[in-house]
Amino acid sequence: MIQFVLLISRQGKVRLTKWYSPYTQKERAKAIREISSSVLSRGAKLCNIVEWKDKRVVYKRYASLYFCMCIDPSDNELATLETIHHFVEILDRYFGNVCELDLIFNFHKAYFILDEVLMAGELQESSKKSVARVIAAQDQLVESAKEQQGSISNIIKQATQG
Amino acid sequence: MAAALISAQVGWGSSKEFLDLVKQIGECRSKAEEDKIVLGEIELLKKKMAEPDVPKKKMKEYVIRLVYVEMLGHNASFGYIHAVKMTHEHSLAAKKTGYLATSLFLDDSHDLIILIVNTIQQDLKSDNYLVVCAALTAVCKLINAETIPAVLNQVAELLHHPKELVRRKAVMALHRFYQRSPSTVSHLMPRFRQVLCDKDPSVMSAALCGLYELIVADAAPYKNLVASFVSILKQVAEHRLPKTYDYHKTPAPFIQIKLLKILALLGVADKAASENMYSVLADVLRKSDTGATIGNAILYEGIATIAAIYPNPKLLQQSAQVTSRFLKSESHNLRYMGIDALGRIVKINADFAAEHQLAVIDCLEDPDETLKRKTLELLFKMTKPANVEVIVERMIGYMRTVTDAHSKGTIAGKVIELAERFAPTNEWFILTMNQVFALAGDLVKPKAAHDLMRLIAEGNGEEDEASDTQLRSLAVDSYLDLLEAPKLPALLLQVICWVLGEYGTADGKHSATAIVTSLCDLADRYSEDTTVRGYAVSAIQKVCAFQVAAGRPAPVTPEVRSFLDALCMSRSTDLQQRAYELQALLGLGTDAVGSALPEDASCEDIEVDESLSFLGAFVAAARTAGAKPYISENERLGLPPTTDLATLLGPSGPRPATPPSHSLRFEAYETPTIPARNMTPPEQPNYGAGDLMHVEAARGSAASGAPEASGRGQTGGPPKLGLRLDGVQKKWGRSTYTSAPSTSAASTSASSSSAPPSAPVSSAPREEARPTPYVSDRRPREPEVSEEKKKLAASLFGGGAATTSRGGGKAAPRPATKTKLAEGGRAGTPTKSTPVPQPEVNLLDFGSDSEAPSSAAPTPAADPFKQLEGLSVSTPAPPSTEPSPAVAAAAKPAFDLASLYAGPTQPGSVVGGVSSNRPTSPVPGLTNTGPGLAGNGRPNSVSPVVNKAQQAQKAGIVPQNPDIFHDLLG
Secondary structure (H helix, E strand, O other), X not given: OEEEEEEEEOOOOEEEEEEXXXXXXXXXXXXXXXXXXXXXXXOOXXXXXXXXXXXXXXXEEEOOEEEEEEEOXXXXXXXXXXXXXXXXXXXXXXXXXXXXXXXXXXXXXHHHHHHHHEEOOEEOOOOHHHHHHHHHHHHHHHHHHHHHHHHHHHHHHHHHHO | OHHHHXXXXXXXXXXXXXXXXXXXXXXXXXXXXXXXXXXXXXXXXXXXXXXXXXXXXXXXXXXXXXXXXXXXXXXXXXXXXXXXXXXXXXXXXXXXXXXXXXXXXXXOOOOOHHHHHHHHHHHHOOOOHHHHHHHHXXXXXXXOOOOHXXXXXXXXXXXXXXXXXXXXXXXXXXXXXXXXXXXXXXXXXXHHHHHHOOOOHHHHHHHHHHHHHHHHHOOHHHHHHHHHHHHHHHHHHOOOOOHHHEEOOEEOHHHHHHHHHHHHHHOOOOHHHHHXXXXXXXXXXXXXXXXXXXXXXXXXXXXXHHHHOOOOHHHHHHHHHHHHHHHHOOOHHHHHHHHHHHHHHXXXXXXXXXXXXXXXXXXHHOOOHHHHHHHHXXXXXXXXXOOHXXXXXXXXXXXXXXXXXXXXXXXXXXXXXXXXXXXXXXXXXXXXXXXXXHHHHHHOOHHHHHHHHHHHHHOOOXXXXXXXXXXXXXXXXXXXXXXXXXXXXXXXXXXXXXXHHHXXXXXXXXXXXXXXXXXXXXXXXXXOOHHHXXXXXXXHHHHHHHHHHOOOOOOOOHHHHHHHHHHHOOOOHHHHHHHHHHHHHHOOOHHHHXXXXXXXXXXXXXXXXXXXXXXXXXXXXXXHOOOOEOOOHHHHOXXXXXXXXXXXXXXXXXXXXXXXXXXXXXXXXXXXXXXXHXXXXXXXXXXXXXXXXXXXXXXXXXXXXXXXXXXXXXXXXXXXXXXXXXXXXXXXXXXXXXXXXXHHHHHHHHHXXXXXXXXXXXXHHHXXXXXXXXXXXXXXXXXXHHHHHHHHHHHHHHHHHXXXXXXXXXXXXXXXXXXXHHHHHOOOHHHHOOOOOOOOOOOOOHHHHHHOOOOOOHHHHHHHHHHOHHHHOOOOOOOOOOXXXXXXXXXXXXXXXXXXXXXXXXXXXXXXXXXXXXXOXXXXXXXXXXXXXXXXXXXHHEOHHHHHHHXXXXXXXXXXXXXXXXXXXX
């Protein structure tokens, strides 16, 4: 099971964290510190796996962002690597050529997408299309709600003016 | 331009403020600058969120900003409540944001969770499936074991929801519930099987997660699913699933991997199940060999499965080929997986490693830390007696380079394990251990140190005394050398002290004075560590004892004297006591010392007569002379006896090693109904499991004397119950109530009448010095508390000892008369034990008794031992303590009978069945009366139960069985 997901920039700034097991605020800060220092210092050719406590951290770098997932020893490291890639592909599809800025300004959307990809620390959907469909449905609903709200307020405005 | 770009990227209309904040943070040069900005933002948010009537849209943005602040590592707890409130909103966007924020902020143990349960319940019923999904996602994070029942039914209903998305999330939520608290959802587990047949593949794959977890717990009930799993895997591998599940042209790889994991669990050591899998595994290996990463992930999982199930040579060969491709790869990731796969295959057939030797060495030399460590792990698995030296050398070499404490500790543990299992020579072993301790210091687990001590004490298990002796003297030599080092880890120091104490003088190479001097020196150097000093004092004590016992003068140099004097005034009560004990020991005769601390006896078992039966006569005598019977603490405090019983039965657990009372309890009290029920039918002791157990069952063969005894005393024959006390006395630290009267101490005192006060005391530290497992579960505070309480009790009630049994418990008068009857029949004893109520002895000052034995204390204490000699026959008595003829004669009848059962009563099986199970009994636990009886004879702790024992013994019943007390009490 995936214990937590971390997105760190090359400068060590946290872009997204999602914890699937209980960690206290202190433990979280410590984990982020330790993992970012060991991941950021690794050379490009070394393997994408770091041991951390009795767990493993699988990470992959995309441009200036490091995507890290902490997994149990019984998990498959290569599959986790591909889970990261799967997530990135979905982000890419959603944002259209995703870049760090997208995640900085729309981190809550990244969270929503992550919630569709992973749940309770497990990969829940391996079909990219259906993730995209759910997210689109949510966005649509929000949009339509907004429009509705807009029209109602328009009506009120008109009513008060009239 | 930048602003235009940003506003183009912002989807949900975040405000300018937020954009500026993010931009500022992005442009920060230092952490301090960032912190300043964030703190400013926190202040701003605090103010804004507290305003009345914040528009919903604004509030949503504030909550998102709060998430941002918290993500940067700052405390945003002031706004949690707003996030929780936001989940109540009707609009989906706000609700989703609320759920997102709460599940990021809160853990399932947070107080605010209770506020969100109702909202979740509402949302699970919503007819908008997106709302249901949002609630299900939150459920996974926020619902804890206690709140599971509140939502469980709704989640279970959602398994039939028309939307596959909802079904899938419901399955995942159920899986999460199972992880949290398996018992609450156990009745829903068959649902996972049903869901496996769901028409939607994503729901099926979600069920696999839950099934995997269930099969990890217990594979047996799921064996019949092997065929289904195999067929699913076959279909997936043959590309039968919709194209949308493809990942880089590989058909549903994550489902395949999950299935392979499950098959691995189901096929372990199960030939029939494994045979069903062979063909599909071969298929999967062939089809996944695409060279893509995801293909390799499946290949690796396939190898893991093949190595786990009942072996098939052809598949293993295939796996070995794949593994060698991994190992030869340029990619570090593949080599890493290759090493791991090799480790799995090698477990089945070590020959596979041969051809990869060079590749493995390459990985070991690789600069990549992760790869190196993985390779060491492989080597650890491959270690044999032949290669242990090389591998351990490598591991120690690696340990030198590691800085991180956790991995250092792990590697140290592995090195120790290898050294213990495969050590070629004793010398190598000791040196390796020294190196590990020196490098890893205090990261080594205490268990490792205790194992080391045990190994030195017990030898290598073979009947080879010579090599054991050699091992010990090697250890002593190397430790004396080590002591030169400027700083040693505490754990190693403890080992050193212990070994020097036990074996320092054993081979005669080192003089006792030299050893004692270096121990003193050590204790001085590490003056801040009381544990180490305690070990040192005990070691000195042992060395002295061995010298005295051998008839040589104790090696007490002036330095040692002054050292001890200083310790007697130490602030640590533990050290104080040890010092006093040592001083007391030095004042004793050769025989007493020899039997108190016999040489090289650390592996012998210590027998303890937990029922304190040898004190019976003393107690009886005190009672006849007018002492008050023991009154339970609660009665003294005016509480109803039921509560008392409840407290006694209270600490439940599989191995209750705590003394029943006089200590703080941290568990919740049981519901009072159980003891209350006991009150009404006195002959029906149906207590909850707890501490109580059927004594017969516990005692095993030792109980063979019981039926006879109970037949005499009792008509009813209810199932005998007793407090489980095995292990109670096995605590270290100061002599507690139960630890004092060990039978070896009893027999010692029988032979030399001056010994009794000191013998029980000195037996405690010997126990503690043992490297046996119970050493670790020490609770040093506990005895102090109980001593305090005893003191309090003594000062409250002790003065009333002279005034005869007035105001005792309900049952007090009856036993008192009976005792008199019993005493009347006995010759000699009552006269001796005059009820001299000892003046209040300072209970904490253990040494004073033995230093200046008061005239009253030893006399009554000595006698009971003689009378009840028979009770402790089962113990292997120390050689020097032949029972005197008089004693033997006095104890003759009991002795004979007892010897009949001596066979079954193996050392260690002495179980103190204390007759605390009668609600009417005023004596809830005999154990409460320990040192009071042994040490300073406070008559107020006299127990009528013991008097019963007296009576029973008089009647010719073998008092070997403490149950008798219980029977006679009726």
